[in-house]
Amino acid sequence: MLGTQGIPDLQIPQAGLQARQGVLAPLGSIGIGTPSEQPMPPRPAFRQGLGDQVVSLRAPLARATPQGRVTGPVRLIQQIARAWSLTNSELANLLTYPSETLVPALLEGRMTFATETDRGDRVRIMYAIHSTLADLFFDASDEGRWLRDRLAILENMSPLALMLQKRIPGMLAVQDLVGRRMANR
């Protein structure tokens, strides 16, 4: 498999994730993504977190490896992560990745995002929530704040906590709250 050796070398601190277009992987030439949902070796540095933190990774493997590209669905994940100010840990949990260390590889296009999976459904629901909230809030930064506000109608949990704790049923509950009730459709 491609570059699975790279995983133990990843050292990603618990910084808030804020994917930036300027530091994302450039478009590659190997199609939709990498051949399997396996991470490829990391790049030397990945900029992430709130502000301008630069997260250093250990030296990448010396051998040449094919580079994936950031596909459309991954761009949607970036949009969601940015709008909701998600940490790597939160995003990994929402997408059921076993480790937050996989998130940079996903967002940089070094790991395939398989769309026709449970993860794809999660992203579709999350994007529907984000899309409606983006239309509701005048101030874009309020969307991320709202996700972390406890609401009595969600058993005093925040929408984000509900999604993290109750998985897809929690996401569907938040989608219903946002799409039907808050948007009053």
Place this chain on the structure above:
Amino acid sequence: MLNRARAITVSERVSRVTQSPDRRRKAQRLRDDLGNGREFAEALEFLGGEVALGAVSITELAQIPFRGPPFSEGRYSAGTTYGVLYTARRYRTANKEVAYWQRQFYNPSPGVTYRIRLQLISWLVRGAAKDVRRFLNEFPWLIDDDHTQCWALGAQARANGLVCLIAPSARDQPRGTTVPIFVPGGVSQGRYDGEVTFFIPAAGPVRFRTKFT
């Protein structure tokens, strides 16, 4: 009570505050975010195409409450067997009805005020109706927060083939009038009338401002 209510035929414009048809706007946002190239096409396909981005017209918007089950629970429907399009005779009543419910959806931190944007839409409603407003003193449950008896009234109105009721507003007393519509085809000539901004502070009343187009 419905048997005693005056039967009328309505032909009037009614208002609703909601998020306007958003398919084009959401597609445009995707383009703005992703460009118009390969990633945009991939993302759109992944999401299910433009159809999956929402209603395309105000006419389609009026059909959404009738899609189910489940339907949205409201004053005149438990949400299990039928849907209701909730409208009001005057835009201020529609605003007040929506403003009342906003507090449960938002819990801003002290010092923060959320500004929420919805749209003011109107349709022409035509058909058989009954006016139950004069029964409010006799049946105060018409504006009670316990909707059980209103659900029965709604079910009866729908079974009787009424397009809508003319009913008292719980949130715009004493003169506000709501028009719950029970028939998907009961409205036509949808129109975008403006934008309503709701101001939701950490404490205190929810305020709103309407900007007409």
